[in-house]
Amino acid sequence: MQSIISIRNVGKTYASGHQALKAIDLDIRRGEIFALLGPNGAGKTTLISIICGIVNASSGSVTADGHDIVGDYRAARAKIGLVPQELSTDAFETVWATVRFSRGLFGKPPNPAYLEKVLRDLSLWEKKDSKIMALSGGMKRRVLIAKALSHEPSILFLDEPTAGVDVELRRDMWKMVRELRESGVTIILTTHYIEEAEEMADRIGVISKGELIVVEDKDVLMRKLGKKQLTLQLQEPLQRLPTGLAGLPLELADDGATLVYTFDAQGEHTGIATLLKRLNEHGIDFRDLHSSESSLEEIFVNLVHSNAAPARANGVRA
Structure with a gap:
């Protein structure tokens, strides 16, 4: 599948000497939902900031939809919408004014019909004349998404988009994300709600201590690194x-x-077949059984704690 973002050997070392990123190589496919997971301080926001042209990389290169993020910054940035982690909005502006202004920043001609659709999709239309300072935290988060979509980007970054958002708003947001993906927008998200990544993402990337330790299709990752358990309730207890x-x-x-x-x-x-055969050979009967399997959260925790050595050994890194 064609890549829309190509990251090659990207590193970042701050003046303090802290190495936030170490030689990141990554291709993000056009039209996918890519979840970037990692513990606090792993380098997720730094990587996103470099791709969006907010932070300069110490080494390497990034292209967004064919445009170099440094050499052709304006064209590259016009392809990108960013929903930042922090709730930074124009408190004294109305919802309509701030979204319209964001569109104008990218040189896009006025398109009230498009902006109305965005606000309606985000359940913000009834609040279009409200000042942002009067909105709830969840509504402010929706305004940030509306601003990011105002210039019709082909790539959308969501950095912890549902932080502080209630369950109902979260469901609405993910419905909107699915619709955006269906319309051809590529979505890159970071989240601490790993069940969201498990439900939404096509591919998963895990970053730890500035290194990208695994990149894999979600379903393949869960098959490769997941564990299953079969619990059997025995007819008669065993001593050993x-x-x-x-x-x-x-x-x-x-x-x-x-x-x-x-x-x-x-x-x-x-x-399972081997187990049941062996139990039968030893005259062990059971009255009930049920199975369970690893969640993405368990796989993520194991990867980070083990520094992903098994993942590399099994060829999971892409």
């Missing part, structure tokens, strides 16, 4: 596991009545 089952990843609960079998998601059918 038979020695013939010692080679299997089995845990016997303290009460002896529950067995937990952990296996790779990739080996689901083979793993």
Whole structure:
């Protein structure tokens, strides 16, 4: 798939000596939703700021929709909409005035019909004449999104877009994000709500200590690095596991009545079939079973804590 953003060997070292980014290479595909995950201080906002031309990289290059972000800054920046993490708005302006002004900053001709659609999609139309200082935090967040969309960008960055937003507004925002993607806009988001990335993203990138440690399609990542567990409630409690089952990843609960079998998601059918066959051979019957699997949050935590060594070994990095 064609890339809309190409990042090559991008590094950032501040005057203090702190190395915020280390040789980042990344291609973001046109029309995808890409989630960039990482702990606080990992370098997410620094990378976004470099792509958007707010911060200068110490090394490397970035192109946005074919335009170099340094050599052809105005053309590149016109392709990008940015919803920052901080709620910085023109407090004394009306919603309509600030969104119209944002469009004009990019040299776009007036288009009241388009701006009305944006405000209606964000449930802001009824507030168009309200001063921003009078809005709730969630509504101010929506104004930031409206400003970012005002000049019709093909790339939209959402840096923690649902921070401080209630559940209802969050659902509305994600509905809008899906519609934007369907219209051809490429979405790059950072979020601390990992369940949002699990639900929304096509691909996941994980950044830790300034390094991009994994980039993968979400479904592939969860198959490669996810674990599944099968929990069996036994007909009769066991005192201990038979020695013939010692080679299997089995845990016997303290009460002896529950067995937990952990296996790779990739080996689901083979793993369960092998287990049930072995249990039958040892005369162990069960009365109930249920399965569970790793969430993206668990995979993310394991990647960051292990510094992603297993991911690299398995060829997950892209």
